[in-house]
Amino acid sequence: MAQLQDIILAEPRGFCAGVDRAIEIVERALAKFGAPIYVRHEIVHNTYVVNDLKSKGAIFIEDLDDVPPRATLVFSAHGVSKAVQNEAAQRGFQVFDATCPLVTKVHIEVAKLHREGYEFIMIGHKGHPEVEGTMGQLDSGIHLVEDVADVARVNPAQSEKLAVVTQTTLSVDDAAEILKAVKARFPQVREPKQQDICYATQNRQDAVKVLSAQVDVVIVVGSPTSSNSNRLREVSLKLGTPAHMVDSADELRPEWFEGRARVGLTAGASAPEILVRQVIDRIKSFGAISVRSMDGLTETVKFPLPKGLKLGDAGTH
Template identity: 85%
Template sequence: MQEPSRPGGPDSILLAEPRGFCAGVDRAIDIVERALEKFGAPIYVRHEIVHNTFVVNDLKSKGAIFIEDLAEVPPGSTLVFSAHGVSKAVQEEAAQRGFHVFDATCPLVSKVHIEVAKLAREGYEFIMIGHKGHPEVEGTMGQVDHGIHLVEDVADVATVQPAQSERLAVVTQTTLSVDDAAEIMAAVRARFPSIRQPKQQDICYATQNRQDAVKMLAREVDVVIVVGSPTSSNSNRLAELARKLGVESYMVDTAQELRAEWLEGKARVGLTAGASAPELLVQEVIARVKALGAVSVRKMDGIVETVKFPLPKGLKL
């Protein structure tokens, strides 16, 4: 039953562009679905393939089983590593257990892993900017046995004690706030002026593009709704960014979580989605906001993403 529109409720929706799935997420989901088609259920996936409840539940319904400990996977099974990447120890354990492995690590995360491994062989230590406990951070830090120091904020930079500073490099989690990472990076450079930086920043193109779109969106709306799961780092950063720009912002996993009172007195509703949130969920939120009174939907001008990443050998059609 349609809810009655409220006086002072929304009248228009502005859609951020780009929003939603990135190339790494598309590829990761595709890997699980193709593995299911080719090898049949069950397919085991270490950690959530991407941080989105709807996507994970959809893949579960098709026969994917999500695990954290490789001991839960029967010998000889097909195993997929999540888009966030895994440590060397997890890779080695999977090989020892004889699993048929497909690696869905985002190629932009793999780029960071390759750089860390290369520089470690040259005797470098590392400062990593990222969120403690995030699987991507654990995977990157797990590329080396020692000599990688995590900093989460500017205050942490002052407490880092590398064994030496002649060979010191910095890497970042790919889904951070661009502005926060730049602030922390400036503090790292101030303390370690000769630190080696990546040739290109580690924060991925999709994270950058979605944050830039929210900056534009926030100028034109009264409230921002971000479609994304609570575990999604890049979705959380979008909501935080809107708030920093002075606009109320809320994150929803599904349209059912959207509360009518958030939109009271908010004529213009901005809507975006994290890189792991499917467009289907965005469309359901649009329908919900329309049910609360909105009559127009407009898409912002924005970057059109054309990046595509190839699938692993053995899964290509």
């Protein structure tokens, strides 16, 4: 029976530029204005990150009623609806928007095309905060589809001006399949100039496709609420390589590695590298000897911070 030998690390993995920026916004707000800082929804979908920020003085809320007057409020990386933005403005909170700029790009596209008379089909997962934020950019006229079957049920008021947008953290392959069904039913549908699925989601899925062919089992570090982490596990499973997702090293099971010589390890875009290191240590305790990184892309994307949080910005509480 094969003995556990090698851990192969996916490249790229872990934090993307949008997640880096969102966490830095909360940390800088805490440093500048002091605790507590209120954050609407989990800043990113990772338990470790959220608990770390809680320990530093961040308070995570879902309802703006839970934020005291004149408090500092941060919107999560997933984006928020117009209604939430308007309510925060009316209540006079000091707001820092940590929405990922790639999600903001989708919101801007929706606003622009809406002014030109378009309705929208959105490919995404119902109930995900990013989807709620994008759909909440308009009062009506955005139709959500989660799978190919949903496309047949869409009933837009008109189909001459119809555009498609997607959640940024979908499976690239699944989204392409749903888009194909949308185009078959609405041949004149307008597609985004560049696909909405973000570079980091695409890169991590591409890396898992390469990784899964080289290993006997894939471990994905990510929280259950993380859409992009769940998609990484699915990519491996679709290619026939067993895959498990863990929120922390404690969740690893020795039986997953029995008779498997090579383990592939990746992390979702909201999972910090410290968790990857802890998972490596635990897999080593099961008998793995070597750790190496596969060849892959180096990401260099950086997003600027909002005004008022950059170093040297003047500001008072």
